[in-house]
Amino acid sequence: LKLEYLFPTGSFKDRGASLLISKVGELGIKEVVEDSSGNAAAAIAAYCAASRITCHIYVPEATSFGKLTQIRMYGARLVKVPGSREDTARAAFEAAEQTYYASHYWNPFFFQGTKTFAFEIWEQLGWEVPHNLIIPVGHGTLLLGAYLGFQELEASGMIKKIPRIFAVQSENCCPLFRIFHEGLTYLPQIAKKESLAEGIGIARPLRWKQIIEAVKSSGGTFLKVSEEEIVSSLRELSQQGFFLEPTSAAAPAALGKLINRGLIHSSEVTVVPLTGTGLKVADKIASNILDPSGKY
Amino acid sequence: LKLEYLFPTGSFKDRGASLLISKVGELGIKEVVEDSSGNAAAAIAAYCAASRITCHIYVPEATSFGKLTQIRMYGARLVKVPGSREDTARAAFEAAEQTYYASHYWNPFFFQGTKTFAFEIWEQLGWEVPHNLIIPVGHGTLLLGAYLGFQELEASGMIKKIPRIFAVQSENCCPLFRIFHEGLTYLPQIAKKESLAEGIGIARPLRWKQIIEAVKSSGGTFLKVSEEEIVSSLRELSQQGFFLEPTSAAAPAALGKLINRGLIHSSEVTVVPLTGTGLKVADKIASNILDPSGKY
Known part of the structure; x- marks a missing residue:
């Protein structure tokens, strides 16, 4: 058993988020969008907070309370999307046309972290x-x-x-x-x-x-x-x-x-x-x- | 800043609990009592679970929901005591007359861990x-x-x-x-x-x-x-x-x-x-x- 839940934000997603957001910072990007069922969003929000990057998080309405509270405390702009996980993804994707999509599944830098x-x-x-x-x-x-x-x-x-x-x-x-x-x-x-x-x-x-x-x-x-x-x-x-x-x-x-x-x-x-x-x-x-x- | 919240149960109390419960196991004790506002209780309950020691946890009724859920999942017997933190301590102290008091503030082994x-x-x-x-x-x-x-x-x-x-x-x-x-x-x-x-x-x-x-x-x-x-x-x-x-x-x-x-x-x-x-x-x-x- 490998205890990946002991990362600062409580899941393995810190591996990808820390690298991706470091890269985002290096590129001089000041604002990003992400969608997730909760863990990736929390990780992205935390590393954005640490890097003073504005972060818009799209989550399905049914996301767990603890994850929502955590994301909000990191100072992210939280958008709860009614409907399915896929509806959330669509909403984020549209929003990402105006800004940078720091997605844990689209963005290749995330995998370089994991x-x-x-x-x-x-x-x-x-x-x-x-x-x-x-x-x-x-x-x-x-x-x-x-x-x-x-x-x-x-x-x-x-x-x-x-x-x-x-x-x-x-x-x-x-x-x-x-x-x-x-x-x-x-x-x-x-x-x-x-x-x-x-x-x-x-x-x-x-x-x-x-x-x-x-x-x-x-x-x-x-x-x-x-x-x-x-x-x-x-x-x-x-x-x-x-x-x-x-x-x-x-x-x-x-x-x-x-x-x-x-x-x-x-x-x-x-x-x-x-x-x-x-x-x-x-x-x-x-x-x-x-x-x-x-x-x- | 030293990130003591990254221990397995989410607080620095793992330092004391891991040592204390190891000692309890070494002494062949099979059942313990503890009282706490939540973090010490969660840590004691987790290490008792890992050591197959029965654990009775006394907490004030107002203890946070996340802590209560965590303690229950570890398989501890949870007793919520109405009233103050001090009422909880009294209730546990009485219960401890019949068993072993694995207290994070009475038991000296806890400090050997911290x-x-x-x-x-x-x-x-x-x-x-x-x-x-x-x-x-x-x-x-x-x-x-x-x-x-x-x-x-x-x-x-x-x-x-x-x-x-x-x-x-x-x-x-x-x-x-x-x-x-x-x-x-x-x-x-x-x-x-x-x-x-x-x-x-x-x-x-x-x-x-x-x-x-x-x-x-x-x-x-x-x-x-x-x-x-x-x-x-x-x-x-x-x-x-x-x-x-x-x-x-x-x-x-x-x-x-x-x-x-x-x-x-x-x-x-x-x-x-x-x-x-x-x-x-x-x-x-x-x-x-x-x-x-x-x-x-």
């Missing part, structure tokens, strides 16, 4: 590559960053082989899983259902071809996990002392499946990131996962 | 001692830990001098400030008012004599900060990219005062811990600090 995930794993394992990575995937910001990082290590001759990448989606929103297993050559229209894993609830991932290609060429595969599996994994992790947002529980939930199916051996080194803190989504956790009687 | 704060500062400054520390103080778990750590470094000949310790209380609850400045030899009865700095709202600090003695012998003093000063410091820190709980803003709020009064020179090295994350108290921040219209 690739540090690969370098850090390599360093922390004593300059060795793990056999497997299990990564939750929506727009693929962590997955593509990790792939890029390991590719660079391979190209420079520092490592011999890229780890196998197992990509995890929520059963309620799994376009990439379908493309991979049904052999589709297009992005399917899916009827997305609400999922507690809000961070990966992306019906139309922009870089779907790159994500599929990365997983395929690494020798990995795609898995999907149900809401029940996410909840049960989240509970179990909490009761081991890790308080996480539900999205973070998707990848650990897949680990057992991979071992059961013989795709991963327990003797292998497998890295599973825990991507975001539960403190951001206390409202959703309390109402969906804890005993609502509030007895304790 | 003393790592001193060692880490010394290491991070390249084995140098800062001139000053500014620390928010309620029960003094961080302050006494820091003092203990620097004392040990001095006793072992590793450093020549302990930094001056400036202790900060909230104007709405400042018994230690009064003892120090009025030269009292007893703990005064104070009419405690609500403060956003819930982490230091302690009317009857157990180790008041030790705290006074530590600050005095270090050559420091006590300060108090108003609610307005806390809020304005909190806003300013957020807009630099630090999202904190209000308690964390008390010490930075005191820094300007100390410089203005000539007690600290800007050429000196001064360390100010940021003790807890704002994500735990999003509810209080949203209702007390942000524009309630929720316009953004």
Whole structure:
């Protein structure tokens, strides 16, 4: 387990945001637009605050209260968009015509930041590559960053082989899983259902071809996990002392499946990131996962 | 600024809790009691979860929602006590007669954990001692830990001098400030008012004599900060990219005062811990600090 939720803003998105906003500052840009389900927005807003860059954040109306409060305190201009995650993306995209789009999935500099995930794993394992990575995937910001990082290590001759990448989606929103297993050559229209894993609830991932290609060429595969599996994994992790947002529980939930199916051996080194803190989504956790009687 | 809120449970209390609960485990104890305004409780609950120790947590009814959710998810038995912080302490103290009191202010092992704060500062400054520390103080778990750590470094000949310790209380609850400045030899009865700095709202600090003695012998003093000063410091820190709980803003709020009064020179090295994350108290921040219209 790699504790990616211990970054200053509470998720791995600090990796990408710190690099992207440093670049934005270097270019002399004073105002940016971003849209996100919450974590990327919080990270972009924080690094913009630190760099005195005005930041307009578009989020879906249903975004967790903790994330909204955090974004507002960083001084960002928050725009709540009614409707789906995709409606939010459209609104931000239009706004971005007037300014700079500091998007965590459009902007390539974001991935240059998340690739540090690969370098850090390599360093922390004593300059060795793990056999497997299990990564939750929506727009693929962590997955593509990790792939890029390991590719660079391979190209420079520092490592011999890229780890196998197992990509995890929520059963309620799994376009990439379908493309991979049904052999589709297009992005399917899916009827997305609400999922507690809000961070990966992306019906139309922009870089779907790159994500599929990365997983395929690494020798990995795609898995999907149900809401029940996410909840049960989240509970179990909490009761081991890790308080996480539900999205973070998707990848650990897949680990057992991979071992059961013989795709991963327990003797292998497998890295599973825990991507975001539960403190951001206390409202959703309390109402969906804890005993609502509030007895304790 | 030292970012103590980046510990796994979101506050510096992990320093004490990890050591205390390791000791509890070593002693073969299977069940403990703790009371706290929230951060210490969350830390104790998390390390108990990791060690499979049953944990009963007593908190005041007014404790922030994020903290309560976190504590419940760790699997702790949560008891909300109506009334004051002191009523909570009494209830826990009674319960502790039947079990082990893993208290962050009674149990000396907790301070053995928080003393790592001193060692880490010394290491991070390249084995140098800062001139000053500014620390928010309620029960003094961080302050006494820091003092203990620097004392040990001095006793072992590793450093020549302990930094001056400036202790900060909230104007709405400042018994230690009064003892120090009025030269009292007893703990005064104070009419405690609500403060956003819930982490230091302690009317009857157990180790008041030790705290006074530590600050005095270090050559420091006590300060108090108003609610307005806390809020304005909190806003300013957020807009630099630090999202904190209000308690964390008390010490930075005191820094300007100390410089203005000539007690600290800007050429000196001064360390100010940021003790807890704002994500735990999003509810209080949203209702007390942000524009309630929720316009953004």
